[in-house]
Amino acid sequence: MKELIFIYNAKSGLYQAAVDWTHKIISPGTYECSLCSLTYGNLGKYNKWSKFLETINMNKSFIYDDQLSDLDFYNNESLPCIFLRKDNNYSLLLTSDELNNSENLDNLIDLIKKKLFN
Numbered sequence: 001m002k003e004l005i006f007i008y009n010a011k012s013g014l015y016q017a018a019v020d021w022t023h024k025i026i027s028p029g030t031y032e033c034s035l036c037s038l039t040y041g042n043l044g045k046y047n048k049w050s051k052f053l054e055t056i057n058m059n060k061s062f063i064y065d066d067q068l069s070d071l072d073f074y075n076n077e078s079l080p081c082i083f084l085r086k087d088n089n090y091s092l093l094l095t096s097d098e099l100n101n102s103e104n105l106d107n108l109i110d111l112i113k114k115k116l117f118n
Contacts, residue, residue, distance in 0.1 A: 001058075001059070001085075001086075001087060002058035002059070002084065002085065002086050003058055003059040003060065003061060003084070003085040004056065004058060004059070004060045004061070004082060004083075004084060004085075004093070005060075005061045005063060005082065005083040005084075005085060005090075006035060006060065006061065006062045006063065006080070006082050007035075007063045007064075007065070007068070007074070007077075007079055007080055007081050007082070007083070008033050008035055008036055008062070008063070008064050008065065008079070008080050009033040009034075009035070009036070009065055009079035009080045009096075010033045010036050010064055010065065011064055011065060011066045033079070033080050034080060034096075034099045034100045034102065035080035035082075035099050036080070038099070038102055038104065038105050038108045039105065039108070046105060048105055048109075049105060049109075052109050052112075056116070065079055073085075073090035077092060077095070077096070078095065078096035078097070079096055080096060080099050081093075081094060081095055081096050081099065082094040082099070082112070084115075084116070093112070093115050093116070094111065094112065094115065098111060
């Protein structure tokens with residue numbers, strides 16, 4: 001069984017979503033979660049991102065930094081990041097640096113495809 005695990009550098013909850021939404025409008029350059037910025041706009045998840053995720057035939061989990069204590073495999077990696085789980089083995093698929101250096105959603109999608117399918 002394979003699973004992609006997306007870990008955001010943001011907190012969970014409706015209140016925090018409103019704070020993040022405001023932050024991305026007022027000061028997008030200082031927003032700390034590149035994974036959020038690349039995959040979500042001010043009106044929600046980008047359609048292109050949703051469609052891409054549907055093409056990946058594996059489970060997907062979306063975790064926020066205030067939920068990290070629930071993860072046995074997480075070892076203080078910089079956030080955001082993406083893990084790949086194969087059976088009970090976890091590996092870091094994309095680092096924080098790789099996500100932070102992604103210029104746009106197309107670049108992120110290409111990077112994920114390259115890591116998964118090459």
